[in-house]
Amino acid sequence: MKKFLFLFLIPSLVFAGFKEWGAEKAIDLATRFDEVLFDLEIDSSDLSGLPKDKRFKLSFNLLPFTIPPIFPNISIKGRVFKEKKRMPQVAFSLNYGEILGLRLAEKIDDVERARCYTYGAGLILKKTLKSDISLFSGVKKIGGKSEVFLKEKGTGTGWFSLEDIPINVRLNEYAFFTGLYILRGKNGFWSVTSGIIPGKKKLFSKIELGFRKHWVFGLGIYPEGTFVFHPTLGLRW
Amino acid sequence: MVKKVFILPIIFYSVSFAIEIEPYYNWALSQGYSWGKDIEPSFGNNILNDIGCQVKLGDKDSLLLLYEASYEGPGIKEKKKFTDRSQEHLFLVSWTKRLNIMTLKTRLDYLKSFTRSGVSESWETGDYNFNRLGFGCDVLTLLYKTGIKGGFRFADVKYPNYTYLLGEIDPNYDLPRYDNRRYRLSLSVKPGFHPMVKPDITSNLHFIRYKNEFIKDINSGSDTGEREKDSIYEFGLSIPCQLKENVAIGMDSLFSFLRSNYNEVKFSSLGTVASACKSFYDYNLYEFSPYISTKLKNMVFSLSYSHKIKNFTDQPPEDSSRNWLSSKRRDKNTTILLSLKKPINKALSLTLSYGMIKLSSNSQRTGLNVSYNQLGITTSFEY
Numbered sequence: 296m297k298k299f300l301f302l303f304l305i306p307s308l309v310f311a312g313f314k315e316w317g318a319e320k321a322i323d324l325a326t327r328f329d330e331v332l333f334d335l336e337i338d339s340s341d342l343s344g345l346p347k348d349k350r351f352k353l354s355f356n357l358l359p360f361t362i363p364p365i366f367p368n369i370s371i372k373g374r375v376f377k378e379k380k381r382m383p384q385v386a387f388s389l390n391y392g393e394i395l396g397l398r399l400a401e402k403i404d405d406v407e408r409a410r411c412y413t414y415g416a417g418l419i420l421k422k423t424l425k426s427d428i429s430l431f432s433g434v435k436k437i438g439g440k441s442e443v444f445l446k447e448k449g450t451g452t453g454w455f456s457l458e459d460i461p462i463n464v465r466l467n468e469y470a471f472f473t474g475l476y477i478l479r480g481k482n483g484f485w486s487v488t489s490g491i492i493p494g495k496k497k498l499f500s501k502i503e504l505g506f507r508k509h510w511v512f513g514l515g516i517y518p519e520g521t522f523v524f525h526p527t528l529g530l531r532w
Numbered sequence: 533m534v535k536k537v538f539i540l541p542i543i544f545y546s547v548s549f550a551i552e553i554e555p556y557y558n559w560a561l562s563q564g565y566s567w568g569k570d571i572e573p574s575f576g577n578n579i580l581n582d583i584g585c586q587v588k589l590g591d592k593d594s595l596l597l598l599y600e601a602s603y604e605g606p607g608i609k610e611k612k613k614f615t616d617r618s619q620e621h622l623f624l625v626s627w628t629k630r631l632n633i634m635t636l637k638t639r640l641d642y643l644k645s646f647t648r649s650g651v652s653e654s655w656e657t658g659d660y661n662f663n664r665l666g667f668g669c670d671v672l673t674l675l676y677k678t679g680i681k682g683g684f685r686f687a688d689v690k691y692p693n694y695t696y697l698l699g700e701i702d703p704n705y706d707l708p709r710y711d712n713r714r715y716r717l718s719l720s721v722k723p724g725f726h727p728m729v730k731p732d733i734t735s736n737l738h739f740i741r742y743k744n745e746f747i748k749d750i751n752s753g754s755d756t757g758e759r760e761k762d763s764i765y766e767f768g769l770s771i772p773c774q775l776k777e778n779v780a781i782g783m784d785s786l787f788s789f790l791r792s793n794y795n796e797v798k799f800s801s802l803g804t805v806a807s808a809c810k811s812f813y814d815y816n817l818y819e820f821s822p823y824i825s826t827k828l829k830n831m832v833f834s835l836s837y838s839h840k841i842k843n844f845t846d847q848p849p850e851d852s853s854r855n856w857l858s859s860k861r862r863d864k865n866t867t868i869l870l871s872l873k874k875p876i877n878k879a880l881s882l883t884l885s886y887g888m889i890k891l892s893s894n895s896q897r898t899g900l901n902v903s904y905n906q907l908g909i910t911t912s913f914e915y
Contacts, residue, residue: 323651327651422555424555424915425878427878428878428879428915430555430557430915432583473557473581473583474557474559475557475559475913477877477878477879477880479877485877485879485880485913487559487913489559489579489601491601496619496646496655496656498579498601498619500559500579500581502561502911516561516579518577518579518603518605518617519605519617519651523577523607
């Protein structure tokens with residue numbers, strides 16, 4: 296297991312080294328906030344279907360979204376139809392995540408309302424190809440909202456005005472995805488998911504490594520995202 | 533009536549049993565880093581995803597359905613200047629029919645390509661966006677241990693956003709400039725007499741007909757009424773040799789000749805012809821690529837050397853001010869590539885690669901005389 300850590304540490308270490316690049320990313324984040332929310336929503340999604348012996352699965356990303364509490368999230372999967380010889384497994388997926396810290400902004404006198412959340416609802420088909428390899432595919436609806444409303448116009452914070460930052464966005468798109476799920480020993484797995492949001496021509500990918508029964512290392516890859524790589528550590532039951 | 537009732541379920545049951553579906557999935561992520569004294573260090577990101585299935589309809593017929601999405605662009609750190617990035621989506625349907633003495637393959641494909649130079653630009657408005665609709669047919673047969681394959685391909689390519697700049701003023705020029713039709717005839721022969729050496733001899737003829745690329749007269753600079761026509765003649769020879777169970781060497785070579793009726797005309801500030809060159813794109817290309825690969829402890833090491841020479845028959849080289857010089861342009865491309873591929877499990881593999889690339893030319897145009905190194909890591913899942 297340790298030999299695979301470098302896959303996930305390399306982007307994190309490189310990330311730490313680019314300081315002026317960080318300033319560019321902050322501006323990019325402020326001007327393309329809807330793209331960031333799509334990326335966070337996909338990070339918090341569990342799209343790989345269910346193991347044969349499971350009827351429900353609960354998961355959430357611990358790092359870096361819950362600790363620190365940037366984007367606490369939860370995902371639930373449930374089986375609708377069991378896999379049979381000529382029929383794939385059919386499962387549904389629901390997830391929700393919110394930037395809770397934004398609610399604290401409502402304590403600022405100038406801010407009337409501040410909310411930012413995403414949700415998703417999807418359908419997943421999964422078929423076993425070999426004893427330890429499965430193929431899955433599906434579609435999900437991604438929604439959400441980010442809104443910051445000020446009590447008076449023209450009020451600013453520091454050198455910029457909150458009004459100037461386009462973080463009031465709505466998400467309403469469909470995403471299509473496919474992937475491969477490979478069992479590793481008794482409790483582990485590899486999973487790769489790739490998909491597209493056709494309405495935004497946005498491609499995304501995720502690699503996940505499950506170990507010690509409940510832990511999952513994840514790496515979200517968003518080629519046109521503000522941050523191309525999103526390393527995560529999650530828990531699943 | 534009773535017989536018909538029983539026959540229908542039997543037919544349906546037989547057909548459903550005769551249909552086999554074999555899925556296919558491939559995903560590969562490549563991260564690269566390029567550096568050198570002649571270029572600005574940069575990251576690159578490539579993603580390729582194939583999903584499809586082969587449907588076997590009995591013993592002699594099969595259908596292949598494939599969707600491929602690919603992305604190429606900057607990596608985790610973008611250069612300060614704009615960096616091109618592109619994504620392509622390919623839909624392919626191919627039908628294979630096995631006859632007694634030959635196999636017939638027909639295909640229909642549709643490709644949609646988007647290109648943009650920065651995230652602030654919309655994918656839909658990229659100048660170099662194109663759509664390609666194509667079909668083709670291949671015939672394969674085996675005669676005296678020799679595989680023979682002949683084929684035909686046609687593609688209609690449209691560039692909806694790339695129009696003449698003059699079209700902003702003159703409606704006669706408000707035309708998609710690069711729209712073209714492509715035809716390809718191909719023939720390949722693979723003699724299989726020797727168990728270790730299995731050469732592959734290929735020959736391709738490409739004909740590209742542009743619908744709106746005007747040809748100018750080299751003396752007057754006016755439109756001749758003709759449209760650009762390119763023809764490419766290709767001859768390839770690959771000689772792989774399996775020396776031992778774990779060692780393979782080989783040589784790939786390609787000879788390619790492009791002939792075009794396109795003339796390049798440069799105008800003076802007064803609108804007269806300052807300089808002109810007939811058959812501006814014509815070239816003779818020679819490429820040689822020896823390689824060796826070996827398998828050690830479940831890892832595959834590969835080393836390849838590629839040398840490419842492109843001699844333009846009429847195009848002169850340019851100086852740094854883009855003035856034509858007296859000789860003929862000659863470009864060279866040398867690449868040494870070392871790669872190491874390690875399978876992690878049945879579906880996952882990792883590949884590390886290092887390459888040294890040298891481009892040289894007697895033309896001083898930007899980007900033709902550079903040397904750089906490239907380091908890459910590829911993660912791939914395949915079933």
